[in-house]
Amino acid sequence: MKGTLYGVGLGPGDPELMTLKAHRLISQAEVIAYPAPDSGQSFARSIAAKAIPPDAREIPIVVPMRVDRFPAKEIYDTAAGEIASVLEAGTDVVTLCEGDPFFYGSFMYLFERLSDRFPCEIVPGVTSLTACASRLLRPLTSRTDVLTVLPGPLDDEALRPKIEAAQAIAIMKVGRHLDRLKALLTDMGLLDTAGYVERASLPDQKVFRLADVPAGSAPYFSMILIYKGDEAWTLPPSFSS
Structure with a gap:
């Protein structure tokens, strides 16, 4: 055997x-x-x-x-x-x-x-997608929304059309790409709907509106969540990380 x-x-x-x-x-x-x-x-x-x-x-x-x-x-x-x-x-x-x-x-x-x-x-285990959404206090996606999961290391030319085509977006493995991703989402007019979570569920987790994240690099275990579907979901004005 x-x-x-x-x-x-x-x-x-x-x-x-x-x-x-x-x-x-x-x-x-x-x-x-x-x-x-x-x-x-x-x-x-x-x-x-x-x-x-x-x-x-x-x-x-x-x-x-x-x-x-x-x-x-x-x-x-x-x-x-x-x-x-x-x-x-x-x-x-x-x-x-x-x-x-x-x-x-x-x-x-x-x-x-x-x-x-x-x-x-x-x-199977609890994924970082659902863990980050729970910490962000905003549903991940709804009804017929298209959820797109993207790796942060992709370049802007690859990311932009995929973000444009989706209603809900998760960008994983943010790391050293944080500032570039933040600039891209700003250019696309999505900064205000983007949330940021790092080390979800751990004692040192951090949760921000992406607009409030300081410049620099992020840890490997970090994620940006964006919602631009039909639901009237917004982010809290601030978080206690």
Whole structure:
């Protein structure tokens, strides 16, 4: 019998936003895998830390945060090989993923390497989209509105027509593109309807109207939400972050 590979969504960061199923699988796991940065602790592991059994084997997958996908490809090839040896021995592997495994989740790279050889189960998680909307105190979208999710690193020429065609827009991975994105939305007359959330659900979260966000860069876990549909939804005049 081969082991099962679990891709477990952890939600946006608050451990209380993990699902009951995610908590159960983690707390019973013999082997835990998770993405980790070049330096510092793994965000995914920190979310699940209290549920991880003290005797569980841990497989950190150290992935440098780079735009180029090829170094990461080699890293996931190596990680998939290590995880495959555990699964071949009949032991399940619970892989942690911030947010949802199939929504910009790193687990997808393990899934594409291993799902043809081993049973896999995906445990969905609360996405950053809904977490940020809840902190912004404004619904994400409604009725027949078109919701468009865009990565912030796209250039303005690619972003503009997609924003124009949608009624609700989420721009993720804002990071160092904050000032450029803010300038684009100002030029499009959308600054006043845009909200900004970083590190949603965490103790250090920040929530602003985009117009009030200071110039500079934003963290990787940041998002701009825009609504320009038919509903009369507005942003609060200010937020207590």
